[in-house]
Amino acid sequence: MSRASLIDALQPLAGQVRSLATRLWGGTTLGVRAMAIDEERVLLVRHTYVSGWHMPGGGVHAGETAEAAARRELFEETGYEATGPARFLGLYFNPAMAGRDHVAVYHMSACVMRHAFRANREIAEIGFFPTDRLPEGTTPATRQRLTEFFEGLPPADHW
Structure with missing residues (x-):
């Protein structure tokens, strides 16, 4: 196996180790999450890790x-640039990340x-999906944020 192939193979594991270290010892x-909606379709990503x-x-x-950060992450992960105003939708506590993580969501x-x-x-793949036909495996938190947005519900406290 070449050095480049080995690095590619270990990259997902490195991301998981970094995330675990942050959860255990970080502050x-x-x-952030960017809710990019094109008509009735939402842009989603599937990670490698x-x-x-x-x-x-x-x-x-x-x-x-x-x-x-939301604008940067949207661009880095998908190639799409947010060109209009961003609207802050909510700040969520994410207890799964060692009780220290918060997630800010912006509508682009x-x-x-x-x-x-x-x-x-x-990022393994991206796609625009109709909000009423999200792909199998869409996370519960993603589904809940979309429900809050489209139904005009107040943001929940937890991710």
């Missing part, structure tokens, strides 16, 4: 606002594809 963490379909997102970097009102998506070490 409070802040993540965790099962299910999720809204694009990730961690907020030092010196970065949550909204800027307009997005434009800036480069074609290619599967990589982090």
Whole structure:
């Protein structure tokens, strides 16, 4: 096996180890999710290191606002750039991440594809899905955030 092949093979494991270390020894963490909706379709991603379909997102970097992180993660994971205003939808406590994690969700009102998506070490695939026909494996939290948005419900406290 070549060095590059070995690195590619170990990349998902490295992500899981980093996530576990943060959960066990890190301080409070802040993540973001971008709810990008095109008419009645939502943009979702499937990661290489965790099962299910999720809204694009990730961690907020030092010196970065949550909204800027949501825009960055949307672009990095999918190739779509948020071109319109972002609307803050809610801040959720995620107890699954060692009781320290919070997730901010933003609705991106307009997005434009800036480069074609290619599967990589982090994201296996992306897709726009009708909100009434989400793919099998869409996470319960993703489904709940979409229900809150489309039914005008207040955000829940927990992810």
